[in-house]
Amino acid sequence: MITKEKQTLVDEGIMLPLMEAFYTIQGEGFHKGTAAYFIRIGGCDVGCHWCDVKESWNADLHPPTAIGEIIENAVEYSKTVVVTGGEPLTWNMDPLTQLLKKQGCQIHIETSGAYKLTGIWDWICLSPKKIKLPTEEIYEVANELKVIVFNAHDLKFAEEQADKVNKDCILYLQPEWSKRDKMIPLIVEYVMKNPRWKVSLQTHKYLNIP
Numbered sequence: 282m283i284t285k286e287k288q289t290l291v292d293e294g295i296m297l298p299l300m301e302a303f304y305t306i307q308g309e310g311f312h313k314g315t316a317a318y319f320i321r322i323g324g325c326d327v328g329c330h331w332c333d334v335k336e337s338w339n340a341d342l343h344p345p346t347a348i349g350e351i352i353e354n355a356v357e358y359s360k361t362v363v364v365t366g367g368e369p370l371t372w373n374m375d376p377l378t379q380l381l382k383k384q385g386c387q388i389h390i391e392t393s394g395a396y397k398l399t400g401i402w403d404w405i406c407l408s409p410k411k412i413k414l415p416t417e418e419i420y421e422v423a424n425e426l427k428v429i430v431f432n433a434h435d436l437k438f439a440e441e442q443a444d445k446v447n448k449d450c451i452l453y454l455q456p457e458w459s460k461r462d463k464m465i466p467l468i469v470e471y472v473m474k475n476p477r478w479k480v481s482l483q484t485h486k487y488l489n490i491p
């Protein structure tokens with residue numbers, strides 16, 4: 282149990298339930314191959330059955346951490362920061378991103394878009410989920426759409442989502458990790474037939490890095 286005072290600070294986004302933070306290489310999507318500091322914030326109730334960080338879901342397991350402390354560590358490593366989770370938009374991202382901007386950081390977010398968009402972002406990676414669809418507002422500002430392909434029907438879902446994003450949004454299909462051997466051939470064929478899409482792989486998993 283956390284104190285009422287701490288809960289208020291979490292509600293305001295002054296403290297956040299930090300699961301982990303690490304310096305690595307962005308493995309996915311448009312910025313893959315780029316060194317970045319990852320901030321993984323706990324808490325998500327979207328509930329994707331194939332989620333590769335289920336340990337993040339329960340926010341109570343991750344200690345409320347002052348955003349000043351999170352940022353102090355971040356800037357020691359990199360000016361490119363990726364905020365992920367869990368679902369970062371569970372929380373108010375305004376205070377964290379304002380502080381990161383003051384430090385001159387480029388700030389990226391990995392999000393399902395299922396909750397109100399808060400925060401100042403240089404890059405928004407929207408990875409929509411059927412079970413809890415994105416809010417209308419985020420389609421307008423997403424820089425990349427990254428649809429996870431677990432089965433063939435997800436290609437249909439991908440097209441429906443692509444119809445909703447802005448015209449500059451870059452479109453990616455990423456195989457669900459456990460189904461990659463089956464889904465990669467499907468995705469490859471699909472992208473060759475529909476070249477507005479690109480392939481995204483979880484390259485960090487092939488590189489054996491976080």
Ligand SMILES: C[S@@+](CC[C@H](N)C(=O)[O-])C[C@H]1O[C@@H](n2cnc3c(N)ncnc32)[C@H](O)[C@@H]1O
Pocket residue numbers: 325331332333334365366367368369391392393394407408427429455456457458459483
């Ligand atoms: C763990 S999520 C956290 C951020 C946010 N909740 C979201 O879903 O976008 C980070 C990224 O990993 C993707 N992802 C999660 N589990 C995956 C899996 N088993 N295979 C492929 N991608 C996965 C998500 O779709 C998302 O793009």
Ligand SMILES: Nc1nc2[nH]cc(C(=O)O)c2c(=O)[nH]1
Pocket residue numbers: 305306307308309365366391485490491
């Ligand atoms: N290297 C690396 N790249 C990533 N891109 C998105 C990730 C995420 O979990 O949000 C992730 C991750 O966990 N590790």
Ligand code: SF4
Pocket residue numbers: 325326327328329332333334335337366367368393410
């Ligand atoms: S929305 Fe993201 S963190 Fe939440 S369950 Fe789905 S993949 Fe995992």
Ligand SMILES: [Mg+2]
Pocket residue numbers: 333
């Ligand atoms: Mg990951």
